[in-house]
Amino acid sequence: MIINDKEFGEVIVRRSPLARGVKFTVSTSGRLAMSVPKHTSDFLAKRFLNSNRKAIREKLPIKDPNEQRARDYQKKVLMKKAREYLPYRLEYYAKRYGYTYSKCRLTHANTRWGSCSSNRTISLNIGLMKVPEPLRDYVILHELAHLNHMDHSKAFWAEVGSHDKNYRSHEKKLKMFNPGV
Numbered sequence: 001m002i003i004n005d006k007e008f009g010e011v012i013v014r015r016s017p018l019a020r021g022v023k024f025t026v027s028t029s030g031r032l033a034m035s036v037p038k039h040t041s042d043f044l045a046k047r048f049l050n051s052n053r054k055a056i057r058e059k060l061p062i063k064d065p066n067e068q069r070a071r072d073y074q075k076k077v078l079m080k081k082a083r084e085y086l087p088y089r090l091e092y093y094a095k096r097y098g099y100t101y102s103k104c105r106l107t108h109a110n111t112r113w114g115s116c117s118s119n120r121t122i123s124l125n126i127g128l129m130k131v132p133e134p135l136r137d138y139v140i141l142h143e144l145a146h147l148n149h150m151d152h153s154k155a156f157w158a159e160v161g162s163h164d165k166n167y168r169s170h171e172k173k174l175k176m177f178n179p180g181v
């Protein structure tokens, strides 16, 4: 459920069978999220919100409603760009260097640029559309190399280096950017 709140904007209410009490957090969009026990009524959820207003205001970095909407929009734009680019770029490099993967997934996690799972799915963060092309390519080559080495061993880095000889500086430069949208 979503509560439209004058002060906090859209508040996400998550009903969870595991929740014992009420817990307030900030979602990745900067919205206030509250988890409540499964059978909590809308009325009660609103009451919890009202009675905790002061503590929330003081403790949680909630974005104002305009910023929440701006972030949604930015994410939509990035997702569109990413969809039209990343799967094709991945396919291009896979063909060029003879890798086979099963699927390309686009993600928007806050913490990682990409990942490669044991079922050969490669995930790429849509935030890659915000970084310079050589760094973007580096991430793609890094994840492709994981198809052969599921670790960061010497052999893994040697393989990355055979496709991108500046991989060390690319890895370092990437740290100046944040994968989150």
Ligand SMILES: [Zn+2]
Residues within 6 Å of the ligand: 142, 146, 151, 152
């Ligand atoms: Zn890695």
